[in-house]
Amino acid sequence: MMDDADFRLLAHLFRDPFASYRELGQELALSGPAARNRLERLAESGVLRGFQVLPSAEVMGRTHVMWEYPEPRERPESSKVLTIEDVAWAVEWHDNSWTVHAFVRRPRERPPATLDALMGAPGRAAHPLAETDPGVADPDAVLSPLDWRLIAALATEPRATAVRLAQESGLSPKSVRARRAALVERGRLQVIPRVAYAASRGVILFDLLVMLSRPADEPSIRRMIPTGVLLRANRSPPSGFFFCRADSVHAISDLERRVAGLPGVSRVVSRFPKSREYAGDRIRAWVDAKNEEWAQARRPRPVPPATQG
DSSP: OOOHHHHHHHHHHHHOTTOOHHHHHHTTTOOHHHHHHHHHHHHHTTSEEEEEEEEOTGGGTOEEEEEEESSOSSOOOHHHHHTSTTEEEEEEETTSOEEEEEEESSOOSSOOHHHHHHHOSOSSOOEEEBSSOTTOOOGGGSOOHHHHHHHHHHHHOTTOOHHHHHHHHSOOHHHHHHHHHHHHHTTSEEEEEEEOGGGOOSSEEEEEEEEESSOOOHHHHHTTOTTSEEEEEETBTTEEEEEEEESSHHHHHHHHHHHHTSTTEEEEEEEOEEEEEEOHHHHHHHHHHHHHHHHHHHSOOOOOOOOOO
16 A cells, blocks of 8 residues: 555655655655665565656757647557657556657657558647747757767666765766756756556555746746655646645545645646556657767768879
């Protein structure tokens, strides 16, 4: 059975996926080994299924778009959806609807024909999801080759120690800690606990989407639900996406009503994921391609042979 302490451990991992077992335990007055044992039990029960390293679409020269399928043509396997071009992850909800997220090279309203053939027409046109104001150039969207080497090391071992990541990336442990923190703080990298909500017993795990009438800063959005975890704050469209828990459906309804009454909130929707799967191999290939781009840029260009005069 999952209890409040288990949820708080998962919440801590969403906020800081690199926290040590000792740091995870401190918040709950647990020892490091006790925190580790709890996480191991969550893994054994199928609730915690590892971690996904996800660079932002912007740093890969792409745009994050989303398609909603309230009534898909058929009930496909996640593995089939993830094979479709540019799909980064897909969510099947408890009501059998789907949300498909793609990182595309150019913004597009229509999904690929292969996705249409599988799911039917989406319930609404795609819209780009952006953490910054649309149309504003973002100099932070270009990462250095050292950043990409670190991201590649993290993709292999998301919760590896700074010393281990330093060995894999060729950086110093100090540089690893500083760069890793900066990437996360700037919204350029997420390391996401892969939580199977439906596998939880004893508590209800759910997502809460809070739509806003105007953009708000991330701390303001986070304060709307202090007991939840803000997974993503978008400037366009203005919204916040939370990981939450409740003991009953009644408690979820109470939370929805309270948040809906806050200033600036236009809509609140609770959703229950049946599955959330990532195209891990494709995401890793995008990371490897960025490292190869930098490697090619560093290679000396061949000097053309001198022509005979």
